[in-house]
Amino acid sequence: MQTIRLKLREEVAVRNARIPVDASSLTPDKLFGKRESEIKAVKVWWGNREENTGELFDVSVEGEAGSAEEVKTVMEGDLSRVKHIGEGMKAGEIEANSDVDMHCGAMMAGGRITVKGNADCWAGREMRGGELIIEGDAGDNLCAMYRGEMTGMTGGRVVVGGNAGECVGQYMAGGEIVIKRNVDILAGLNMKGGKITIEGDAVMPGADMTGGEVVVKGKVLDMMPSFKFVETTTVEGEEYKKYQGDLAMTEKKAKGVLYVR
Amino acid sequence: MAIELLIKNGVVYDPINGVNGEKKDICIRDGKVVAEVKNPTVLDAKGRVVMPGGVDVHAHIAGGKVNSGRLFRPEDGRRGSEPKTTACRACSGYSVPNTFATGYRYAKMGYTFVMEPAMPPLAARHTHEELIDTPILDNATIPLIDNNWMTMDYVKSGDIDLLAAYIAWIIKATKGYGVKVVNPGGTEAWAWAKNCDLNDAVPHFDVTPAEIVKALAEANEKFEMPHSIHVHGNMLGHPGNYEMTLDTYDLVKGVKATKDRPVMHATHTQFFAYGGTTWGDFESKAKAIADYVNNNEHVSIDLGSVILGDTTTMTADGPMEYSLHQITGRKWTNHDVELETGSGITPFLYSGKVSVHTLQWAIGMELALLIKDPWKVALTTDHPNAGPFVGYPILISMLMSKKRRDESAADMHSAIYKKAELPSIDRELDLYEIAIITRAGTAKILGLDAHGKGHLGLGADADVAIYDITPEERDAGKIQKAFLNTKYTIKGGQVVVMDGEVVAAPAGRTFFVTPECDPKLTEEMMPNLKDKFEHYYSVTFANYPVQDAYVPNPYEIKAPMRG
Missing domain, CATH: 2.30.40.10 (Urease, subunit C, domain 1)
Structure with a gap:
């Protein structure tokens, strides 16, 4: 195992109107095989300037890794203006020890990211595989497609310990999302496949869905009128009403399933 | 120095x-x-x-609908992002690139002139503003003149001289280059949720598309215009449309050109070379089109050849875009330009696994290979309708290599072996012919050879x-x-x-034509035109013409009136 510690310098986090840092070049698979001095020279965008990682982060490396899977990147300091953490990563592990900015885990295909605080919008955007654990809240568009695209998350697993914002899993086509508390409007919007489990409350879940499954364990506010009751059924030992929809997408396409209490 | x-x-x-x-x-x-x-x-x-330097005869690179395409396709924008460099500004987009990417990418392909072929006259300022913002390329743009109420009024009254006075005025007023026709009559009919066949009457105007095309060709030839009328006909993209295409060509057969060039340029002909009656029995009729072009001298064409993959379709042919949107179910936007024209936009994916798309892909190349005289053919993809212009090198390599065409066809839908000619064509273009269809011939078709292009x-x-x-x-x-x-x-x-x-991105020049109309005719036409502004336009007559500031690097071509 190898642990790469990247501590964002305090002056970067507070200086210059808190200009964001783009950390997409600092994934374990991209850093694998690099010595400490080489990691310090990896280019990172800071606003519209390209800087060396060593200028923005304190870097230390412990241990050896035989493959990217054995690399763990621990990101420390105030990361609330660090974007794209773990974007596109294929293997290894990232631990982010604070709140993180937008696009954390976007387009990731493998490995594991743990966020010890909240994640801003677009976390897990267009995720293909791997695991994303957000211990706090997630912002809007969790695991959604990016603007204009027709496919969101296609694989992997995402767990949010707190609440999530609007449009969770928009255009989702595969994979699994679990939200431990409440979600804002339109979870599963345009969903085509995969599964979203909401342990708290949801507002208008499943709108325009044509496939996949949404389970709401808490209350549903403003249930879409375009869903058809199918039967009462048991999920994980609890009784649920099963609905099919969204019939607004025409009866032929309304293959989505919504479980509510 | x-x-x-x-x-x-x-x-x-x-x-x-x-x-x-x-x-x-x-x-x-x-x-x-x-x-x-x-x-x-x-x-x-x-x-x-x-x-x-390459000369592109037809590519939608600037103007209202191009920009609408950019705005409603952010997903296309992210496919071409490139950071700024010391010489270049930041780029975005693939099928609807921003103005900077358009200039740089054309220049990288060796192109130095591009014709924007569909300017709604009312949106002339927007079009020129984008052309100003497109680096390196010399450019020109052709105003849409076929669905205009003024045009249809004069076609109805049969007064070709006054029609000539109107087109002269509007080409000057828009700093345009010639006469563009897009679904004549059909775009106006679309305002009433209808479309037009070549011989249908346009609602409320009592003229037919055939009459519009013929009259515009005659009016264009009243001047020594560098370019013929530039025609996108009726029923683009509909199975069985090739007969209407040939009928359209025949309309202008008797019209005499004022210069040594054809009297009609038929654009993105791939979309007009379809046989069959439905998408089920759809087949290539490229041979019929090629035979006609081989046997006649009054028509030049460009290909509108397909580049496989995702693109954005956009045209002033509003009803066509609506049918396409109904086929795909993808997002769609529609626009009306008062008294003049309209437009529609929808994204489209050309897939080699789909029989119709495979045949479309074949038809564009069949036209290039079956038409014997390369001076009559221009290489285009009707950017971005059949594919983005950055696909030209793919097309060039296909036209130059039978082996490459055969290898590609083998991976595509088997319909290509039953309903297309391409697999049986052995011709390979050489570099001389490629130079004709990408610069020499296109410059001649546009009349730019006399102006150093x-x-x-x-x-x-x-x-x-x-x-x-x-x-x-x-x-x-x-x-x-x-x-x-x-x-x-x-x-x-x-x-x-x-x-x-x-390494450098100087500003391009805008070429525009000044038809020199007999002042007496202009004077006679003017009351009719002013009446339209007074009663129908939402802008005033005085505010309509584009001022010189919109062509900061002008190149004027004067077109004297004939005899």
């Missing part, structure tokens, strides 16, 4: 001057090709292929593309790569691309 360049040891293809692969040096001084230079910077072309004779604009291949190269992959990124592109005597990278 004169700025001089000498391109040494290149193998030159300059079809307008009959130069076919000759080892020849090219001397450049102050932006022009000259006989000799004294103290030049030397570019060693070392046996590489040298051609005049499309050739490297003495006095020509020093627009030169140097491709990093030798004339002997047969590897289709290497040909494609070379035509995507030049070794050097020179624009107006300045090196703008070096080793596939843009």
Whole structure:
């Protein structure tokens, strides 16, 4: 195992109107095989300037890794203006020890990211595989497609310990999302496949869905009128009403399933 | 101090001057090709292929609908993001690139002139503003004149002289280059949720598309216009439309050209060469079109050839875009331009696994290969409708290599072996023919050869593309790569691309035509025009014409009235 510690310098986090840092070049698979001095020279965008990682982060490396899977990147300091953490990563592990900015885990295909605080919008955007654990809240568009695209998350697993914002899993086509508390409007919007489990409350879940499954364990506010009751059924030992929809997408396409209490 | 360049040891293809692969040096001084230079910077072309700068006859690169396409396709924007460099501004987009990417990417392919072929007259300022913002390329733009109420009124009254006075006024008012026709009558009918066949009456105007096309061709030939009318006919993209296409060509057969050129340019002909009655029995009729073009001299065409993959379709042909949107279910936007035209936009994916798309892909190339005289054919993809312009190098490599076409066809839908001609065509274009369909012929079709474009004779604009291949190269992959990124592109005597990278981005010039109408006719036409402004337009007559500030780098071509 190898642990790469990247501590964002305090002056970067507070200086210059808190200009964001783009950390997409600092994934374990991209850093694998690099010595400490080489990691310090990896280019990172800071606003519209390209800087060396060593200028923005304190870097230390412990241990050896035989493959990217054995690399763990621990990101420390105030990361609330660090974007794209773990974007596109294929293997290894990232631990982010604070709140993180937008696009954390976007387009990731493998490995594991743990966020010890909240994640801003677009976390897990267009995720293909791997695991994303957000211990706090997630912002809007969790695991959604990016603007204009027709496919969101296609694989992997995402767990949010707190609440999530609007449009969770928009255009989702595969994979699994679990939200431990409440979600804002339109979870599963345009969903085509995969599964979203909401342990708290949801507002208008499943709108325009044509496939996949949404389970709401808490209350549903403003249930879409375009869903058809199918039967009462048991999920994980609890009784649920099963609905099919969204019939607004025409009866032929309304293959989505919504479980509510 | 004169700025001089000498391109040494290149193998030159300059079809307008009959130069076919000759080892020849090219001397450049102050932006022009000259006989000799004294103290030049030397570019060693070392046996590489040298051609005049490319001239694109038809690509939607600027204006209202192009920008709407950018706005409603953010997902396309992210497919072409490139950070700024010392010479370049930031780029975005693939099928609807931003203005900067448009200029740079064309220049990297060795192109130095592009025609924006569909300017709604009312949106002329927007179109010119985008052209100003498009670096490197010289440009021109053709206003849409066929669905205009003024045009249809004069077609109905049969007054070709007054129609000529109107087109002269509107070409001048928009700083345009000629007469564009898009689904004549059909776009106006679309305002009433209808469409028009060639011989249907346009709702409320009592004229037919056939009458509009013929009258506009006649009115255009009242002037010594550099370009013929530029026609997108009726029923684009509908199975079985090839007969209507041939009927459209026949309409102008008797019209006499004022210059040595055809009287109709039929654009993106691939979309008009369809047989069958439904998408089920859809088949290629490229041969019928090619036979007609081979046997007649009054029509030139461009291909509108398909590049497989995702793109954005956009046209003033509003009803066509609506049918396409109904087929795909993808997002769609529609627009009406008062008294003049309209437009629609929807994204589209051309897939080699779908029989219809495979046949469309074949038809574009069939046209290029079955029409014997390359001077009648222009290479286009109707960017971005059949594919983005960055697909031209793919197309060039296909047209030059039967092997590559066969390999591609083998991976595509088997319909290509039953309903298309392409697999049975052995012809391979050579570099001389490629130079014709991408610069020399296109410059002639647009009448730009007389204004220094499309050739490297003495006095020509020093627009030169140097491709990093030798004339002997047969590897289709290497040909494609070379035509995507030049070794050097020179624009107006300045090196703008070096080793596939843009190194300078000077502003381009806008070419526009001034038809010189008999003032008496203009005077007679004026009350009718002012009446339209007074009663129908939401802008006033005085505020309509584009002022000179919108063409900061002008090149005026005067078109005297005939006899």
